[in-house]
Amino acid sequence: MTLKTTKLRDAIGFAIAMSATGFIGMGSALAQDTGDSQSEEATTLDRVEVTGSRLTRATVEGALPVVVIDRQEIEASGEASVADYLRTTNFSSTGQFRPQSGSSAQAGAFADLRGLGSNRTLVLIDGHRAPKAPFSASSQDLNVIPMAAVERIEVLTDGASAIYGADAVGGVINIITRKDYNGASIMVGKSIPEWGATDEAAAIVGISGDRGNTVAGFSHNRREMIYTRDRPWGAQLGSSIYGNNYVAVDPDTGAALRDPSRDDDVYWPVPGGCENTNFYIQEGTGRCVYDFNRVAADEASYNNKSFFSNSTFDINDDWSMYLRTCVANTKSFGRYAPTPGVVVLDPDSASNPAPGNITYLYHRFAAAGNRDNNTNANVYDINLGFDGRLSDNADLRAGVRYNTYDYNEFGQNYIVQSLAEQAINDGLYDIYDPASTPEDVLNSIKATITRQSEFTTKEAYFNLTMYDLFQMGGGGSGIAVGGEFRKEDFADIYDSLSAAGVVLGSSGASAGDSREVSALYGEWQLPITSTFEVNLAGRWEDYSDYGSNFAPKASFRWQPLENLTLRGSVGQGFVAPTLDIISQATAFSADTVYDPATCLAFQDYTAAQVAEYGSAEAYCNAEGGNLGVQRDAFREKAEGLGAEESDQYQFGVVWDATDWLNVSVDYWNIEISDRIAYYSSQKLINIDIGDDPTPMPGAPCSIQRNPDLGNAISEIHNCYFNEGEVETDGIDLSLRTNFDMGGWGELNNELRASFQNSYTIDGGEEQVGLQGFPELRATMNNRLVAGDFTYGYNIRFIGDNGEDGSATGSYTTHDVYVQAALPWNANVTLGVNNVGDKMPQMISYDGRPFNFYLYDAYGSSPYFRYEQNF
DSSP states (O other), X not given: OOOOHHHHHHHHHHHHHHHHTXXXXXXXXXXOOTTSOGGGOOSSOOOEEOTTOSSEESOSSOSSOEEEEEHHHHHHTTOSSHHHHHHTSTTOTTOOOOOOTTSTTTTOOBOOSTTSOGGGEEEEETTEEOOBOGGGTTSBBGGGSOGGGEEEEEEEOSOOHHHHXXXXXXXXXXXXXOOSOOEEEEEEEEEOOSSSOEEEEEEEEEEEETTEEEEEEEEEEEEOOEEGGGSGGGGSOOOOSOBEEEEEEOTTTOOBOOBGGGTTBSOEEOTTTTOSTTEEEOTTTOOEEEOGGGTOEEEOEEEEEEEEEEEEEESSSSEEEEEEEEEEEEEEEXXXXXXXXXXXXXXXXXXXXXXXXXXXXXXXOGGGOOEEEEEEEEXXXXXXXXXXXXXXXXXXXXXXEEEEEEEEEEEEEEEEHHHHHHHHHTTSSOTTSGGGSOHXXXXXXXXXXXXXXXXXXXXXXXXEEEOOSSXXXXXXXXXXXXXXXXXXXXXXXXXXXXXXXXXXXXXXXXEEEEEEEEEEEEEEEEOOSSSEEEEEEXXXXXXXXXXXXXXXXXXXXXXXXXXXXXXXEEEEEEEOOOHHHHSOOOEEEEEEEOOHHHHHHTTOSOHHHHHHHSSHHHHHHHHSOSSOEEEEEEXXXXXXXXXXXXXXXXXXXXXXXXXXXXXXXXXXXXXXXXOEEEEOHHHHHHHHHTSXXXXXXXXXXXXXXEGGGTTEEEEEEEEEEEOOOEEEEEXXXXXXXXXXXXXXXXXXXXXXXXXXXXXXXXXXXXXXXXXXXXXXXXXXXXXXXXXXXXXXXXXXXXXXXXTTSSOBOOEEEEEEEEEEEETTTEEEEEEEESTTOOOOOOOOBTTBSSOTTTOOOOOSEEEEEEEEEO
């Protein structure tokens, strides 16, 4: 193991130095229910179920690294949603997906641990899988989790397929909901950043009686849409080739008409067609481009509302029944620039600016209006079960669960390609003065696109725990066995025009299928001695559509000293292929590709480029054709796809150095084989011509070439395939301190840092340190409680990234807040996140001017909350 030690050493040294001066602050890592009297903290250790195990236990520090984030810490972050909070944590190495305009998953927010992807991060709600978003059926949507329902968040930073099954490779996030709250409260809050204001509200009531209790509430959070023009970079002119340009091709020779006055450019502006709003002649190129920054949104708005309840009823002294329900509604709105697209003009059309040639018009249909997308999702989740004691040393939990996620999307002002071509060729749509086109003509070429999706899960489960089966040196051995059966029904249906690929600016292949999943698992606790414990676990899962997997795991906990614990684990995991990719209908797209043979066949070069490289062959082989050629591509259904499999291990140490200092350090290592990879058109070409050492996958992936046309590509078939591997490792550090400041109050503090040492795909280039993948992320939370006042200071740090030439420096933000307990049983919080108004560095990333997943660009964000308790 070769570790990049400098930054990790600096982080640890900095943390210890700050602790020594009493300047680090953070709240207790053990959850407290804000509605109950804190004087009732347990003085004895009751048995509880900890994330990563089905065995209840009294040990606080287990064999697995679990970070517990209490409600007080979540509230102290100033974030209005679960998704926004998780995005700030150090475990979110590369950030995470969030609601964004211009995406097919506009409404979604997905967790991503270790940079392994949301499909390799398992999200649980009270130990059960969170609903999957049907518009991204490989991921679980954090937006549907009501913030007001959260008591704490437990993050298991180790693989857990042996306990929870598929997808728990990067780790597990378990959202624990409130169950023991007594009383009633209402809360309202508002954040007023420079961009993207939020508001939130919640109401909760808890009632307890001799035979049970109920907690129920309402949660709401909303963020406004952010237009690109309102950002600092929005003043820059946004441009692409889709403005009002054309490429004319000789129908006999296939040669493109070139303009020698503009370095043999093949793109010609339509004469007089660049004089409308937001169109302009681009300096340097002479092309007619459209300023999409004037109209498009950078970030979609979202509006989340949820109702939830948790009820428990004691049937008798040994048995109880529980009912947990949640109904959530999520809406979003995104605005894209008007539809771009390529239409073909007939050689003899009166509209053709190059008569006699086949003309390709690269056009932005601004006269038709912006593309506006509205989404509306409803989630219904219900869990009914029983807890009981079968004997003095055997407990049983069993239940049934149902959840469904319904999603609807509507898009306006999209363009049907064939109708637009006909209108332009007939002269009804005037490309020389598009704004003058009559409204009825515009309406005749428009389409309202739709997408209707649903993901439904029906589940039955049981867990039998038996204690003190036999005595060992450290006490009684325990075992947990259980089983789950669930049926998943998935459908993602696009409107017929989008599915056919005839709508410009929109595409989508419908998908839909069902599967049944059966699982059996077991976990065995072996307390070898009073200081050494071993746990063995394994889970078998059978999928009706592809086969079965078995995931074993072994872990240990050794406490050689009263204040020192060593822990570790080794195990395997798996990621099941998702229903969206194994049931997807064949989808067509016209992909721009760079291929030497195709470059030569279609004369995809200029005279200047030929002169620079000495010949057309030299240029096409060296560059692959800078202009690119569009070829027909077909994304095929993933037939015969199997699961990804992982081997992983971790080991760590927990040291209670003093009564005011606790330190834990954990090393982790993950290797994923049989990676489920998508083979794009360009990747297949690079493999075919030898520029990519990856083996060529089998059917249905293929490239078809035409030997009669110089072996140029005629069509490409893309696919998903099990091929390749991912390897990553790193270290997590947690440092907690607590100081009694006498009359000044109590100072609590915690530093959490995650150092990613390495991340490679198929043995290729090291990803850590490249753009979007920092080596180090850290959070430092500081809290001083003095009487009725709580003062907080939080620091968020993202390390350097961009060693690939697009360097982004380290990024640090500072948050402050003060909370006051008011005499009339109320609390008020005033705070400012990012007090220094830190903005991300402007580096082009995934089509945006900054890394939208890793950073936010809200600027300084003052906020307040008022909570009234009854």
